[in-house]
Amino acid sequence: xxxxxxxxxxxxxxxxxxxxxxxxxxxxxxxxxxxxxxxxxxxxxxxxxxxxxxxxxxxxxxxxxxxxxxxxxxxxxxxxxxxxxxxxxxxxxxxxxxxxxxxxxxxxxxxxxxxxxxxxxxxxxxxxxxxxxxxxxxxxxxxxxxxxxxxxxxxxxxxxxxxxxxxxxxxxxxxxxxxxxxxxxxxxxxxxxxxxxxxxxxxxxxxxxxxxxxxxx
Amino acid sequence: xxxxxxxxxxxxxxxxxxxxxxxxxxxxxxxxxxxxxxxxxxxxxxxxxxxxxxxxxxxxxxxxxxxxxxxxxxxxxxxxxxxxxxx
Numbered sequence: 001x002x003x004x005x006x007x008x009x010x011x012x013x014x015x016x017x018x019x020x021x022x023x024x025x026x027x028x029x030x031x032x033x034x035x036x037x038x039x040x041x042x043x044x045x046x047x048x049x050x051x052x053x054x055x056x057x058x059x060x061x062x063x064x065x066x067x068x069x070x071x072x073x074x075x076x077x078x079x080x081x082x083x084x085x086x087x088x089x090x091x092x093x094x095x096x097x098x099x100x101x102x103x104x105x106x107x108x109x110x111x112x113x114x115x116x117x118x119x120x121x122x123x124x125x126x127x128x129x130x131x132x133x134x135x136x137x138x139x140x141x142x143x144x145x146x147x148x149x150x151x152x153x154x155x156x157x158x159x160x161x162x163x164x165x166x167x168x169x170x171x172x173x174x175x176x177x178x179x180x181x182x183x184x185x186x187x188x189x190x191x192x193x194x195x196x197x198x199x200x201x202x203x204x205x206x207x208x209x210x211x212x213x214x215x216x217x
Numbered sequence: 218x219x220x221x222x223x224x225x226x227x228x229x230x231x232x233x234x235x236x237x238x239x240x241x242x243x244x245x246x247x248x249x250x251x252x253x254x255x256x257x258x259x260x261x262x263x264x265x266x267x268x269x270x271x272x273x274x275x276x277x278x279x280x281x282x283x284x285x286x287x288x289x290x291x292x293x294x295x296x297x298x299x300x301x302x303x304x
Contacts, residue, residue, distance in 0.1 A: 039239035
């Protein structure tokens with residue numbers, strides 16, 4: 001299964017979601033490839049930290065490569081037979097890499113924050129997805145709320161707008177604005193591996209993981 | 218017809234090619250016909266010295282402008298030296 005974690009807005013948690021999914025999937029015994037298609041190369045940096053953190057335990061547990069531009073499509077296609085699952089972390093702009101990921105992904109997930117600028121960008125992503133479907137008819141595209149507020153109406157308002165966007169289904173698997181995600185990332189860990197254990201964060205990422213990996217099954 | 222719809226890609230390569238370049242690539246490819254981009258490797262201490270001079274000027278020029286000016290000044294001096302040795 002090829003999952004692209006994308007969108008054209010930066011700083012919405014794409015890398016956090018991509019790395020958490022890669023680690024949780026790899027922990028089930030799946031051979032996972034994490035493709036870093038973001039020129040900021042944050043998921044590659046994350047993998048370096050993870051390899052250091054887990055040096056005594058065999059390292060990251062997944063394979064990581066950097067790909068850019070059209071190679072995101074061509075090389076992912078070449079590597080797809082060698083890995084059970086490929087997770088592509090795409091930079092937050094409408095780049096050739098973003099489009100290449102859209103052209104090969106089975107599932108495309110777009111995180112957004114409960115803020116106007118974020119939901120506005122979903123309209124543009126929706127147009128991009130509709131163009132991509134012409135070349136990748138099996139593509140399934142979803143958006144999900146990330147760093148949801150603990151209280152207030154912003155979450156509901158953002159979800160309401162996201163629900164109206166065509167071609168980008170709203171996935172009921174929100175992640176809260178929790179320090180555990182940031183603490184885990186800083187150590188090269190998934191939130192499921194973090195100590196002390198944050199049950200709410202783990203429950204949220206588990207729902208997201210199960211939602212995504214049940215899409216094609 | 219002066220106003221046309223945005224062209225729709227007919228192949229996957231066209232679709233991918235319509236995406237922009239990441240900022241790093243744009244920077245390295247931003248050349249005109251008369252300019253050529255090149256990488257300049259400088260010792261950190263030298264760069265710090267340059268930045269201190271730049272920051273002391275009002276208005277302060279860009280680092281790029283200052284380095285280009287320094288190159289032009291050096292070229293002028295070399296040309297003058299060559300001219301003086303010829304006469």
